[in-house]
Amino acid sequence: MSESPTILYCHCAHSQVVPDATKRPVLEALARSGKAFEAVADLCELSARKDPSLPRLLGRPGTQIIACHRRAVSWLMHAAGTELPKDTVVHNMRESKPDDIVSKVFNPALNVDTPAAVGIDPAAEAAAAPAAPALVAPDTLLTKAMP
Amino acid sequence: MIASNPKNALALALYEGPGAQPFAPDQRVSLLSTLLGKGYRVSVTGENTGDGGLRGGEVTCDQPNLLVLGRFGAVPEPRQDASGIAVRFADVDGQTAEAVLEKVKAVETEVGGTAPGTWKPWFPVIDYDRCTNCMQCLSFCLFDVYGVDKGGKLAVSNPSNCKTNCPACSRVCPEVAIVFPKYKSGPINGEPVNSDDIRREHMKVDISALLGGDIYQALRDRSIKAKSRFSKERDSDRALAERLRCLEKLKEALDIPDELLQSLPDQDAISAKKMIAMRRAGLTA
Ligand code: SF4
Numbered sequence: 001m002s003e004s005p006t007i008l009y010c011h012c013a014h015s016q017v018v019p020d021a022t023k024r025p026v027l028e029a030l031a032r033s034g035k036a037f038e039a040v041a042d043l044c045e046l047s048a049r050k051d052p053s054l055p056r057l058l059g060r061p062g063t064q065i066i067a068c069h070r071r072a073v074s075w076l077m078h079a080a081g082t083e084l085p086k087d088t089v090v091h092n093m094r095e096s097k098p099d100d101i102v103s104k105v106f107n108p109a110l111n112v113d114t115p116a117a118v119g120i121d122p123a124a125e126a127a128a129a130p131a132a133p134a135l136v137a138p139d140t141l142l143t144k145a146m147p
Numbered sequence: 148m149i150a151s152n153p154k155n156a157l158a159l160a161l162y163e164g165p166g167a168q169p170f171a172p173d174q175r176v177s178l179l180s181t182l183l184g185k186g187y188r189v190s191v192t193g194e195n196t197g198d199g200g201l202r203g204g205e206v207t208c209d210q211p212n213l214l215v216l217g218r219f220g221a222v223p224e225p226r227q228d229a230s231g232i233a234v235r236f237a238d239v240d241g242q243t244a245e246a247v248l249e250k251v252k253a254v255e256t257e258v259g260g261t262a263p264g265t266w267k268p269w270f271p272v273i274d275y276d277r278c279t280n281c282m283q284c285l286s287f288c289l290f291d292v293y294g295v296d297k298g299g300k301l302a303v304s305n306p307s308n309c310k311t312n313c314p315a316c317s318r319v320c321p322e323v324a325i326v327f328p329k330y331k332s333g334p335i336n337g338e339p340v341n342s343d344d345i346r347r348e349h350m351k352v353d354i355s356a357l358l359g360g361d362i363y364q365a366l367r368d369r370s371i372k373a374k375s376r377f378s379k380e381r382d383s384d385r386a387l388a389e390r391l392r393c394l395e396k397l398k399e400a401l402d403i404p405d406e407l408l409q410s411l412p413d414q415d416a417i418s419a420k421k422m423i424a425m426r427r428a429g430l431t432a
């Protein structure tokens with residue numbers, strides 16, 4: 001399985017709480033970058049379904065989540081049966097400007113959204129993430145099929 | 148109860164690896180906006196340039212069905228991968244996002260999948276760093292959203308029972324421990340709880356000022372009043388009228404829907420709920 005960092009973008013499709021004026025330019029910048037990322041319609045829904053992809057996505061080192069408040073995302077992941085690693089950066093589209101988010105996503109060194117910076121107790125987050133379920137080894141899934 | 152995962156769910160990938168041309172940026176943008184807006188999840192492989200894409204060409208999938216959208220010269224044959232995932236390919240070169248959406252829906256029908264996006268995911272999320280397991284939320288909720296786990300700890304057992312846009316239980320939580328991520332304002336929406344005590348005390352003051360006593364009793368009075376056929380004739384009862392005025396304020400201040408106010412249980416029923424939840428979990432209250 002690949003150890004590449006993952007960008008996980010949440011479109012908050014079922015609600016207006018993330019302003020269009022933020023999520024549209026963020027999505028557009030990601031899409032135009034030509035880089036790989038995972039885009040989900042609604043992270044809340046994945047949490048409610050305890051979606052098996054969440055441990056895998058969070059298990060990748062250097063994952064960045066583009067969604068809303070860190071406390072909400074963190075406990076959504078807990079509700080889904082996985083834990084948000086303390087070094088996972090959460091970009092908050094409810095508060096940050098799209099330009100700031102995009103520049104931090106592509107320059108991770110600029111990120112200061114550490115758990116301590118947003119008032120999360122790292123000790124409470126220290127529980128080990130559950131082992132990722134048996135997953136497809138997709139690294140070769142398509143390359144094998146391609147000419 | 149929400150299915151743990153939709154049956155025959157279809158995962159989508161925008162593929163730009165070997166054997167396919169990169170998408171024009173405009174097409175990538177419009178495909179993503181359209182598919183996400185309809186509730187789909189999409190894995191974007193990124194361009195296989197060797198330096199631009201983070202994972203050029205790789206696709207990850209946790210669903211039983213994967214539809215790979217790409218600008219293929221020759222569309223690869225469908226196949227089953229080693230882990231049993233059914234992989235299909237579709238050439239979307241030059242197609243509008245709407246045409247691609249139709250293609251996706253057709254494949255979804257073919258695999259017997261359920262279209263996403265029919266439920267607004269509105270449910271409470273517990274901040275267990277703050278929760279003290281007092282069970283006030285469990286007692287308050289009329290829709291059996293809450294239960295207890297095997298260890299006697301509060302659990303959100305039936306998230307899909309939650310009344311969309313109702314954050315009332317988060318208002319009765321004395322610890323600001325209930326998060327509704329889609330709520331309009333903090334700290335209920337998951338904003339950090341700063342100056343905890345000040346905010347908490349402030350919330351308590353709001354409630355007691357509005358009710359002047361036991362929240363359940365006051366709400367029950369409102370319920371009885373609403374159900375009474377003689378309610379209009381008793382408008383001269385100034386005390387009751389005042390209580391109702393306060394409860395209207397409460398309804399606005401706390402976003403409590405009418406439906407909830409109309410069907411409040413009495414105090415005995417509220418206490419019984421905790422006992423039932425404990426028994427369901429195999430515990431004694
Ligand atoms: S995690 Fe936040 S941004 Fe994503 S769907 Fe839930 S409320 Fe919206």
Ligand code: SF4
Binds near residue numbers: 278279280282301
């Ligand atoms: S009311 Fe708040 S503190 Fe009490 S059990 Fe519910 S979430 Fe926990």
